[in-house]
Amino acid sequence: MVRYVRLLQLFFRTELQYELEYRLNLVLEIIQTVVVTGTSVAAILVLFSYTTILNGWDLSAMLVLLGCFYLVQGFGELVLQPSFEKFMEHVRLGTLDFALLKPASAQFLVTVRNFQVVQLAQMGLGAIVVAVGLSRIPSIGLAEAIGFPIALLCGFGLIYALLLALSTFAFWFVRVDNLMALYWSFMDAGRFPVDVYPGWLRVTLSSAVPIGVAVTVPAQVIAGRLDPLGLGLLMLGTIAAFVLASWFWRLGLRSYTGASA
């Protein structure tokens, strides 16, 4: 366990060193992130200048939600997107062999291997937006204070499980980039609370693509709109999704034979 934490640090540090070599690129990416985040905050402010409540969500809750969205999306783009893209490349080129030859969890070595360090900026901004939203809420109970980080972690876990399951298809079909692209476009829909969407879309967003859950639930906790039972179910669901996705991945691995060389 300690070894895996140390490995994670190593992975992160080497990627950081690499990205620091391209300083201009780093600066540009950060500016872009600030602009994008700023625009969505502005859009919400505009929206709330016409109304004070959107489907039961007031401005503070909406800000928390938007912050959560950037936290979850930032997490996805920080480590999951680069790692899973690399993973599919490994399957295509047959270099996945090297991960399988190591006396350590191949799933770990592959799925959290690569980082886009710049995306920390997105997560940082997300955290700031969450903080601003929270500061506007007069009182936050202990239950909410504990529930919020748990719900957020579950959100990360759900996104990971989903991407893991999706990328597993690479073992059979090799090229699954489109599937992943589809995922990222769904991701964008998480910017608004799931309950503002019409029924059918809501179901899709929160079940097939758990982005709705990953983003909305933490915000719901803060807004006092989620009971302990809901939170418990979320935790169970996350663990189940993780176990199931890992099992599916190992199943895919078994049919992997490596590109002939």
Next chain:
Amino acid sequence: MTDAVVDVRELRKTFRVTEREEGLAATLRSFVKRHRKDVNAVAGITFRIGPGEVVGFLGPNGAGKTTTLKMLSGLLHPSAGEASVLGYVPWRRENAYLGRMTLLMGNRTQLVWDIPAADSFRVLQEIYRIPEGQFRSTVNELTELLELQELVHKPVRNLSLGERMKVEFAAGLIHSPSVAFLDEPTIGLDISMQVRIRRFVAEYNRRTGATVLLTSHYMDDVVALCKRVIVIHRGRLLYDGPLADLAERMAPYKIITATLHDGAASSTDLDAYGTVVSREEGRVTLRVDRQVAPERTGRLVNDLGSRLADISVEDPPIEEVIDRVFTSEQTTVSA
């Protein structure tokens, strides 16, 4: 021999491949009904390798060498048969086994392109749980043997193919494995780099006593490193024994080269002594049956007398022997 490091019995691997014809219509049809074909990549091979041996694993393209090495390193499940390496069943992929073996592939890299190899080494140290002291001394030793000083601090993408291969060797051996499977480690390298890699493998084997199974299409690699060779063709074992005996077993002839003083070799009729393979200025090369080679040589010396400047009797070049083996369908010969 129960202390074999590698023990392979009747190992088989059959790939099921989908055949697809050209064209859209065929592609659509294959969507509905797929034509499957079985490829017997490895069709039942048996051999044993003792500790510290360096064995050459030879065979033409598609013979099943890589497939065998992948099974022995646990990447592929065999379709049938058994194998044990260091007492482990490779495809169970126990960490204890994976930590003691390595598979190096000349045409693939495990190094991360964008970062210097030294950083990848650190990651490997953590993965293999190598204590700091041991890590330092291994890296120092490999750096010295492979002359890596500058190379490990440059991003891998900036290295030449040969330099990358040297670094690749260091990465693959950083955990001091007792068994090394080397799949075409010198592919694409220039002659001097090939020589250096060869020297390194020999020296590494001498220092660590590691068992090495090596494939290569360059016979020089094999001649320099392997006393013993295993030859396979179409997934079957053709020969397993000393390299020195390969020619005797597989090529039942010798090559006699006679050099004549008067440069009249082109006109001299030597067909009576054997099959003339080539005729150049003053030099004739004959192929004769192994059994009669001494007698023919004697006659040549006698008959040509003082016209003869030089004569030699040799086994055919190893490449030629191998080529003969591959082009003729022979049954298993074991020494």
